[in-house]
Amino acid sequence: xxKNTKMIILLAILAVGLLTFYTLYxxxxxxxxYQMPSRLKRIVAIVIVAVAIxxxxxxxxxxxxxxxxxxxxxGLDSVYTFIQTAIVFLAxxxxxxxxxxxxxxxLSMGVLVLFTLFVFKFLFKVTKNNIFLLLLIGIILGTFFxxxxxxxxxxxxxxxxxxxxxxxxxxFNAIDESLLGITGIIVxxxxxFVFKDFHTLDVLSLGRDHALNLGINYDRKVxxxxxxxxxxxxxSTALVGPIMFxxxxxxxxxxxxxxxxxxxxxxLGTALISIITLVIGQMVVQxxxxxxxxxxxxxxxxxxxxFIYLMLRRNRT
Amino acid sequence: MxxxxxxxxxxxxxxxxxxxxxxxEKGKITSLIGPNGAGKSTVISxxxxxxxxxxxxxxxxxxxxxxxxxxxxAKKITILKQxxxxxxxxxxxxxxxxxxxxxxxxxxxxxxxxxxxxxxxxMGLKEFEERYIDELSGxxxxxxxxxxxIAQDTEYIFLDEPLNNxxxxxxxxxxxxxxRLCRDKNKTIIIVIHDIxxxxxxxxxxxxxxxxxxxxxxxxxxxxxKEVLEGIYEMEINIESIxxxxxxxxxxxxxxxxxxxxxxxYLIGNA
Numbered sequence: 146x147x148k149n150t151k152m153i154i155l156l157a158i159l160a161v162g163l164l165t166f167y168t169l170y171x172x173x174x175x176x177x178x179y180q181m182p183s184r185l186k187r188i189v190a191i192v193i194v195a196v197a198i199x200x201x202x203x204x205x206x207x208x209x210x211x212x213x214x215x216x217x218x219x220g221l222d223s224v225y226t227f228i229q230t231a232i233v234f235l236a237x238x239x240x241x242x243x244x245x246x247x248x249x250x251x252l253s254m255g256v257l258v259l260f261t262l263f264v265f266k267f268l269f270k271v272t273k274n275n276i277f278l279l280l281l282i283g284i285i286l287g288t289f290f291x292x293x294x295x296x297x298x299x300x301x302x303x304x305x306x307x308x309x310x311x312x313x314x315x316x317f318n319a320i321d322e323s324l325l326g327i328t329g330i331i332v333x334x335x336x337x338f339v340f341k342d343f344h345t346l347d348v349l350s351l352g353r354d355h356a357l358n359l360g361i362n363y364d365r366k367v368x369x370x371x372x373x374x375x376x377x378x379x380x381s382t383a384l385v386g387p388i389m390f391x392x393x394x395x396x397x398x399x400x401x402x403x404x405x406x407x408x409x410x411x412x413l414g415t416a417l418i419s420i421i422t423l424v425i426g427q428m429v430v431q432x433x434x435x436x437x438x439x440x441x442x443x444x445x446x447x448x449x450x451x452f453i454y455l456m457l458r459r460n461r462t
Numbered sequence: 463m464x465x466x467x468x469x470x471x472x473x474x475x476x477x478x479x480x481x482x483x484x485x486x487e488k489g490k491i492t493s494l495i496g497p498n499g500a501g502k503s504t505v506i507s508x509x510x511x512x513x514x515x516x517x518x519x520x521x522x523x524x525x526x527x528x529x530x531x532x533x534x535x536a537k538k539i540t541i542l543k544q545x546x547x548x549x550x551x552x553x554x555x556x557x558x559x560x561x562x563x564x565x566x567x568x569x570x571x572x573x574x575x576x577x578x579x580x581x582x583x584x585m586g587l588k589e590f591e592e593r594y595i596d597e598l599s600g601x602x603x604x605x606x607x608x609x610x611x612i613a614q615d616t617e618y619i620f621l622d623e624p625l626n627n628x629x630x631x632x633x634x635x636x637x638x639x640x641x642r643l644c645r646d647k648n649k650t651i652i653i654v655i656h657d658i659x660x661x662x663x664x665x666x667x668x669x670x671x672x673x674x675x676x677x678x679x680x681x682x683x684x685x686x687x688k689e690v691l692e693g694i695y696e697m698e699i700n701i702e703s704i705x706x707x708x709x710x711x712x713x714x715x716x717x718x719x720x721x722x723x724x725x726x727x728y729l730i731g732n733a
Binding site for chain 2: 198210212344345347348350351352353354355357358359360361362400403404406
């Protein structure tokens with residue numbers, strides 16, 4: 146059997162094992178009826194978010210030909226922060242837009258999708274398909290929204306701020322299960338679109354000139370794929386909040402474990418690794434820290450350290 | 463035949479390619495020569511739709527190239543640019559397999575495998591086929607990329623400085639392979655080349671560019687003359703006939719308006 150196929154099977158077994166362990170660990174028969182659904186709900190959310198982040202990051206890195214960039218460079222996290230802050234600032238902490246998770250989800254998702262569509266569609270024309278100019282504008286917009294948020298956060302009361310802060314960390318603890326269905330469906334539809342393009346993505350990783358030479362309508366394909374990336378990142382952020390370094394961490398681990406350029410392996414491997422990472426993170430949050438910290442804090446700590454390691458290693462070679 | 467009609471490229475107000483028209487003869491090797499910055503690479507990038515042009519048109523057997531579907535055009539013309547650097551874990555064989563993408567969209571058939579095998583042995587890469595691209599020497603890598611364009615099995619092959627970074631032996635090897643492709647498989651090959659002696663020995667036709675315009679275009683014998691080349695390169699070039707080839711001798715030539723010569727003369731006391 147091929148080395149990469151073996152690795153994928155190994156990762157799949159590990160992922161399923163961890164998911165099972167998480168579901169069954171320390172179950173209390175007295176509150177079984179409460180515990181079980183709540184854990185299953187988290188597992189579904191973990192799988193959805195893991196797949197969305199893995200697929201979007203792999204595609205994004207293939208397009209920009211860079212291993213240390215993730216879609217969050219487009220300023221999506223800042224826009225999410227901006228939306229939540231603006232709700233608190235304008236409508237207060239008791240606003241249904243903040244408290245009703247469905248309203249909040251659809252508002253966040255809508256704004257994020259519109260924002261990225263604007264960035265990609267409109268700016269693609271302005272920058273004449275120059276992807277790096279596009280990224281630069283994304284960074285500037287991200288900083289802009291980040292600063293606006295900080296400005297509003299300074300003006301609101303400290304009590305309101307601490308409530309707001311709770312929504313700005315990625316977390317699987319307070320998910321509305323009615324949102325899992327719609328997010329799941331959106332992610333599956335996007336996967337179906339991407340699935341047809343696995344071979345095209347392989348060609349895109351050779352770069353623009355080779356892709357054009359091999360008969361791919363490069364500009365159209367890239368903007369189509371970027372829209373899929375935008376939708377995937379938006380729905381996962383709207384569901385659990387931003388988990389910045391997850392994509393970076395898992396894609397690079399996948400590259401270390403699977404020495405291949407083939408997207409069929411890369412995307413599957415990355416999705417499995419992000420499930421594994423999120424389950425371990427969730428177990429640490431729940432079983433070790435007793436839910437006293439947020440998952441995104443742990444992921445960002447590990448991811449951030451790994452990011453520094455990548456930068457140092459890159460510098461040396 | 464590919465007919466290029468008055469293509470022009472401008473960056474801002476600067477015109478880098480100015481109204482260039484070329485007829486590329488079928489089944490021949492055509493070389494593009496000229497000084498750095500003459501617009502050679504820009505011209506072939508525009509012909510092969512890698513770069514947008516400001517005006518002009520390119521006709522392939524009478525049909526406009528830019529209105530053809532990308533996928534169909536990839537079965538007719540191929541281009542290999544210089545500086546192919548990939549940070550991918552990809553083996554030689556996998557790279558060459560990409561040449562079949564226009565035909566099988568990634569699902570290789572037995573026929574594809576056979577054509578890939580052929581391209582590999584044509585470029586003498588049999589012993590490296592399972593090696594990763596980043597483990598190869600410059601010459602081997604260049605051959606792997608050329609093998610990929612051969613596997614694409616197009617009638618027209620454009621190569622942008624295929625001899626870049628290659629030593630004499632590998633340069634000769636590649637030029638001989640190109641000549642064989644022309645003769646055995648009736649391919650039409652267009653190369654950008656800096657070494658005018660390689661251009662002289664291996665081309666059927668030569669197009670010389672200078673400052674974005676065509677300086678002269680004709681058969682190798684028409685272009686490789688003292689007057690023409692001295693006009694293009696602005697230096698002294700002597701041409702000798704050796705073994706039936708016209709060889710340019712320019713290594714010790716006087717360069718027009720060159721201050722280094724004056725300085726050198728001053729140092730040795732001739733000034």
